Amino acid sequence: TKELFTTTFQQIRENFRSLFAEIFGGGSADLYLVDEGDVLESGIEIVARPPGKQLRSISLLSGGEQTMTAVALLFAIYQVKPSPFCVLDELDAPLDESNINRFIRILQRFLAHSQFIVITHNKRTIAMADVLYGVTMQEQGVSKIVSVKFHKTGDATADQPARPL
Amino acid sequence: TKELFTTTFQQIRENFRSLFAEIFGGGSADLYLVDEGDVLESGIEIVARPPGKQLRSISLLSGGEQTMTAVALLFAIYQVKPSPFCVLDELDAPLDESNINRFIRILQRFLAHSQFIVITHNKRTIAMADVLYGVTMQEQGVSKIVSVKFHKTGDATADQPARPL
Amino acid sequence: MHLKNLTAYGFKSFPDKTALNFLPGITAIVGPNGCGKSNVADAIRWVLGEQSAKALRGGEMADVIFNGTDRRPPMGLAEVSLTIGGVDENCLRAAGVDLTFDEVTVTRRVCRDGSSEYFINKTPCRLKDIQQLFMGTGMGRASYSIMAQGNITQLLSSKPEDRRLVFEEAA
Amino acid sequence: MHLKNLTAYGFKSFPDKTALNFLPGITAIVGPNGCGKSNVADAIRWVLGEQSAKALRGGEMADVIFNGTDRRPPMGLAEVSLTIGGVDENCLRAAGVDLTFDEVTVTRRVCRDGSSEYFINKTPCRLKDIQQLFMGTGMGRASYSIMAQGNITQLLSSKPEDRRLVFEEAA
Numbered sequence: 001t002k003e004l005f006t007t008t009f010q011q012i013r014e015n016f017r018s019l020f021a022e023i024f025g026g027g028s029a030d031l032y033l034v035d036e037g038d039v040l041e042s043g044i045e046i047v048a049r050p051p052g053k054q055l056r057s058i059s060l061l062s063g064g065e066q067t068m069t070a071v072a073l074l075f076a077i078y079q080v081k082p083s084p085f086c087v088l089d090e091l092d093a094p095l096d097e098s099n100i101n102r103f104i105r106i107l108q109r110f111l112a113h114s115q116f117i118v119i120t121h122n123k124r125t126i127a128m129a130d131v132l133y134g135v136t137m138q139e140q141g142v143s144k145i146v147s148v149k150f151h152k153t154g155d156a157t158a159d160q161p162a163r164p165l
Numbered sequence: 166t167k168e169l170f171t172t173t174f175q176q177i178r179e180n181f182r183s184l185f186a187e188i189f190g191g192g193s194a195d196l197y198l199v200d201e202g203d204v205l206e207s208g209i210e211i212v213a214r215p216p217g218k219q220l221r222s223i224s225l226l227s228g229g230e231q232t233m234t235a236v237a238l239l240f241a242i243y244q245v246k247p248s249p250f251c252v253l254d255e256l257d258a259p260l261d262e263s264n265i266n267r268f269i270r271i272l273q274r275f276l277a278h279s280q281f282i283v284i285t286h287n288k289r290t291i292a293m294a295d296v297l298y299g300v301t302m303q304e305q306g307v308s309k310i311v312s313v314k315f316h317k318t319g320d321a322t323a324d325q326p327a328r329p330l
Numbered sequence: 331m332h333l334k335n336l337t338a339y340g341f342k343s344f345p346d347k348t349a350l351n352f353l354p355g356i357t358a359i360v361g362p363n364g365c366g367k368s369n370v371a372d373a374i375r376w377v378l379g380e381q382s383a384k385a386l387r388g389g390e391m392a393d394v395i396f397n398g399t400d401r402r403p404p405m406g407l408a409e410v411s412l413t414i415g416g417v418d419e420n421c422l423r424a425a426g427v428d429l430t431f432d433e434v435t436v437t438r439r440v441c442r443d444g445s446s447e448y449f450i451n452k453t454p455c456r457l458k459d460i461q462q463l464f465m466g467t468g469m470g471r472a473s474y475s476i477m478a479q480g481n482i483t484q485l486l487s488s489k490p491e492d493r494r495l496v497f498e499e500a501a
Numbered sequence: 502m503h504l505k506n507l508t509a510y511g512f513k514s515f516p517d518k519t520a521l522n523f524l525p526g527i528t529a530i531v532g533p534n535g536c537g538k539s540n541v542a543d544a545i546r547w548v549l550g551e552q553s554a555k556a557l558r559g560g561e562m563a564d565v566i567f568n569g570t571d572r573r574p575p576m577g578l579a580e581v582s583l584t585i586g587g588v589d590e591n592c593l594r595a596a597g598v599d600l601t602f603d604e605v606t607v608t609r610r611v612c613r614d615g616s617s618e619y620f621i622n623k624t625p626c627r628l629k630d631i632q633q634l635f636m637g638t639g640m641g642r643a644s645y646s647i648m649a650q651g652n653i654t655q656l657l658s659s660k661p662e663d664r665r666l667v668f669e670e671a672a
């Protein structure tokens with residue numbers, strides 16, 4: 001399994017480097033094993049440098065930059081081993097408009113591999129969805145689900161509530 | 166100092182209970198000392214129950230509910246000991262439209278005591294400001310500050326950059 | 331493999347049986363603060379075998395059971411089912427499931443005493459069987475397929491040793 | 502007391518001397534991801550005496566010094582000044598400051614070796630003097646006056662013993 005881990009690690013590393021440069025429009029990123037000698041136990045270090053910047057560590061990245069770096073890493077792993085589905089809970093909260101557009105563009109590329117379930121408050125992200133569910137609490141403390149018929153262009157008509165069986 | 170702590174604690178507790186009920190439009194919240202016998206060392210437990218709900222612990226509150234509960238606690242402390250200034254960095258990120266409005270209403274009540282410096286991406290919060298500063302990075306990696314003349318109604322005209330001395 | 335349907339009953343803020351159908355592509359879930367969106371993500375994480383109450387934002391496993399409101403009493407059990415289509419024959423065989431069709435429904439039920447029961451197509455099974463079913467498909471427990479609210483940067487801020495876990499899952 | 506002006510030089514992403522004037526009421530700071538908004542909050546936290554590099558998102562104190570870009574070399578020092586108006590006479594006296602007017606400028610400077618220097622109205626002083634100046638005004642270090650990005654729920658999620666700190670500060 002040592003070979004298996006090394007090949008997977010190298011592939012993820014390649015993907016991460018190219019996805020990061022694509023998402024940030026430049027800069028560079030990398031992954032490396034803290035202890036090369038002990039492949040099966042070693043921790044993994046992440047390096048990320050937005051274009052033009054000289055960073056000493058990823059903890060100095062801003063909230064939005066950290067989210068986009070994590071997105072690059074997540075999808076780098078997905079390229080090696082796609083999961084049939086992916087749930088993203090308010091991933092877009094710290095992002096500005098232009099990063100939300102980049103996030104959506106990346107998401108669209110992975111639709112062929114996986115189903116995405118995206119929890120969001122952001123109108124741009126909502127406009128991207130094929131199906132939209134609203135969760136309401138008309139009765140305090142009791143959640144109900146309403147499915148909203150949705151054509152990608154966004155003319156939404158509220159459906160009857162999702163079958164409360 | 167035991168009396169001092171107890172009086173302050175009781176005052177904050179009163180404020181927290183009333184601010185929480187105001188912010189959530191009902192429900193109840195409370196603070197209590199984990200170990201009543203040892204006032205000077207005891208930890209502080211927080212209880213918060215949104216209207217209609219029966220919660221077992223605050224960790225089950227949603228992201229937005231936790232933020233609004235923390236806002237109620239922060240301002241409960243401010244009512245006892247206002248700080249001359251307060252910096253809030255993207256506090257509004259997890260909030261939906263109606264909670265942002267509640268947050269803004271509370272903020273306005275405390276303007277008489279403190280100056281607020283609010284970092285945000287949200288248009289509603291921005292419209293609230295008396296002064297607006299934009300931070301730009303025209304040169305990659307180098308931050309510059311631009312002050313935007315601002316009339317509360319929101320018709321903004323970009324000023325010359327804040328004096329790079 | 332793809333998700334087809336999630337049905338929750340007595341789970342967190344879903345006392346009444348509620349169903350959600352999934353289609354290919356992107357499904358968006360929206361609603362005001364505190365209405366129960368993240369509880370849907372928790373239901374998926376839980377039915378796939380999550381063992382940590384903390385990962386479900388609770389103190390103990392029984393915290394996932396509907397705890398009542400001012401008008402409704404607490405319930406005694408929580409049950410979530412997840413129907414998955416397009417399951418690989420090898421996975422079905424490994425979990426000892428009847429091969430007549432490629433759909434499988436995984437169910438988890440918990441009572442107030444905290445003990446969980448698991449079912450595949452309504453037949454009682456062990457947690458191991460469910461984990462066997464999803465072995466190697468990327469749907470495993472520690473996997474990167476569910477990003478909890480505010481946790482995306484966890485991948486970056488965790489210690490180097492902890493990050494390995496995700497890489498090992500992909501290997 | 503109120504803030505009047507913040508001037509940063511060589512601090513994080515501010516290599517050139519940059520000033521920000523504060524008025525009463527609400528000042529909003531906006532801009533794209535990564536442009537330096539939170540660095541402004543860090544500058545205020547730092548000049549008031551923050552001793553933890555981790556609270557400034559760095560590994561060591563020298564991480565606050567401008568580290569260069571592709572076109573600019575790293576700098577050797579960082580300096581931030583904060584001018585505060587309406588300072589109470591007792592506070593001024595306690596910190597040994599000349600009482601002619603009610604404004605005071607606090608300055609902090611750090612070099613690559615990590616050692617900090619502090620100044621009040623350009624006169625060198627110790628950290629203790631600055632802490633003395635703000636004693637009891639709610640502007641103390643552990644205080645609740647700077648809420649870092651993503652940290653507001655820290656008040657709720659920290660351990661009961663840690664929460665005391667904030668209450669003690671207010672007492």
Ligand SMILES: Nc1ncnc2c1ncn2[C@@H]1O[C@H](COP(=O)(O)OP(=O)(O)OP(=O)(O)O)[C@@H](O)[C@H]1O
Binds near residue numbers: 343363364368395396
């Ligand atoms: N066992 C339980 N019984 C009843 N209600 C519960 C239980 N566990 C959690 N809840 C309720 O679920 C609510 C939180 O739901 P959730 O975290 O899904 O909200 P959300 O829609 O994600 O909101 P946000 O947009 O703020 O993140 C809480 O208010 C809590 O009352």
Ligand SMILES: Nc1ncnc2c1ncn2[C@@H]1O[C@H](COP(=O)(O)OP(=O)(O)OP(=O)(O)O)[C@@H](O)[C@H]1O
Binds near residue numbers: 306569
């Ligand atoms: N010592 C330093 N030298 C140079 N640049 C630095 C230094 N420390 C931090 N930075 C830069 O500051 C940037 C982060 O700034 P900051 O966290 O203020 O962004 P922000 O405007 O708050 O963004 P967001 O909206 O994403 O939260 C990083 O990209 C980093 O390159």
Ligand SMILES: [Mg+2]
Binds near residue numbers: 089227228229368479
């Ligand atoms: Mg949520």
Ligand SMILES: [Mg+2]
Binds near residue numbers: 539
């Ligand atoms: Mg920031």
